[in-house]
Amino acid sequence: MLAVFIVSGFLFWQVWDTLAGSYDPLNREKSKKREEKVTLEDPFTVLLIGTDVKKASNENWRPDVLMVAAVNPKKKSIKMISIPRDTYTEIANANGAKNKINSSAYYGKKAGVGPVTNTVETVEELFNIPIDHYAKINFSGFIEIVDALGGVEVNSKFPFTMRLFNKMQHYEKGTLQLDGERALGYVRMRKQDPRGDLGRNERQREVLQELVGKMVSIKSVTKIDDILKSVGDNVTYSIKLNELPALQSTYREIPKDHIDTIQLQGQNSNDNPKGIWYYHITDQERLRVSHILQKQLDLPLETLEGEEFQGTSPAEENSESSDQQEGPGTPGEENPSGGANGTQPDQGQETPPSNGINNVGQ
Secondary structure (H helix, E strand, C coil), rough: HHHHHHCCCCCHHHHHHHHCCEEECCCCCCCHHHHHHHCCCCEEHHHHHHHCCCCCCCCHHHHHHHHEEEEEECCCCCEEECCCCEEEECCCCCCCCCHHHHHHHHHHHHHHHHHHHHHHHHHHHHHHHCCEEEEECHHHHHHHHHHHHCCCEEEECEEEEECCCEEEEECCEEEEEECHHHHHHHHCCCCCCCHHHHHHHHHHHHHHHHHHHEEEEEEECCHHHHHHHHHHHHHHEECCCHHHHHHHHHCCCCCHHHEEECCCCCCCCCCCCCCCCEECCCCHHHHHHHHHHHHHCCCCEEECCCCECCCCCCHHHCCCCCCCEEECCCCCCCCCCCCCCCCCCCCCCCCCCCCCCEEEEC
C-alpha cells in the first residue's frame, strides 16, 4: 500500500482523473495529537489498511491488515509495525468499549465518524502517536496490482493448503512465484502458521517489500497505467495528488537497511466466557512501541495519556525485540464473517455485521 503511493508519483499528471477518484481525505483537518499540520518534508505517519472485502462498493469492511509506517525524511528512515487484527483495545468513539481492533471501522460507521477515520483514531490512541495519512486497499486492488507487476516471488517456510474464494490453494515449501490471487492467500493465511500473527505479519512484509522493489524500478508507461487503473478502482488515500512526487522522491532516498520493523509483543488468549481469541498487549509494551515511534517522528516522549514522560523509557530497556508469545490453541480464525473464534466482540457487546465473504484466508 505504501508502494501504491510511490508508483502514483510517476507520471501522475497523465492519469489525473484516475488518481483523483482515489483521493479521499480523513474527516478532520489534522490529528488531535499534532499542534500543527505536517508536510511530507517533516516526519510523518501513514496507516496502511487492508480490508476484508473484494469489491470497493462493499461498505461493510473490516481492517484485515493494519500497518503503521513512520517516515522521517531527514533521517532517511522508516519504522514499520504490523498490528494484529485481533488486538484487544479500546475503540475510538465507542463509549469506552473494548474490542478487537478490526471492529473499529464498524463502530466508526455507527458513530457517524466514518470507518477510516475511526480506525485511524483507534490506532492513535493505542500508541499515543499522530496518524497523518492513510492508504486503504481491498482484495481486488491487491490482486490486480500484483498481477500488473507480473506476480511476486516469495520464500515459503513450510507447505500449507487453504481455501480461497471457494477454491483450494496449495503452497509448497521453498521459493514460489505467485500471481495476485495466490499472493493474497499467502499473506492472509494464519491458522496453519505455528507462529500465528507473527508469521502472517512477516509474510505480509515480505510481499510488500517485493512489490515496492518492483514498483520503484518500473520504466514502462503501459505497466504504470495498468497499476494506476487498479489504484483508481480499489484504493483510497489521503495524500494530495500534487504531493505524490515528493513521496516518491522521499522513498527512493531511503536505503533498504534504514527500513526497520518493530515487533509488537503480546499474548494470544481465549480466556473469556465465549472462548474468543484476542491478542493482548500490556500497557508497558504499548509504551515501548509508542516511544520508538515518537522518537522516529522527532516528538517528545509522553505517557500513554499524553503527559510528559519522566524516567527510563521501556524503549531503552528493551532495545531488542523478541518474538511474540503464543497462547495455547489456534490464535483466531481467518474467516472474516466471524464465528466462534472469528471477529466477534467480547461478551456483552454488539456483533458487527458480516461482510458477506466466506472461505477467504482459512
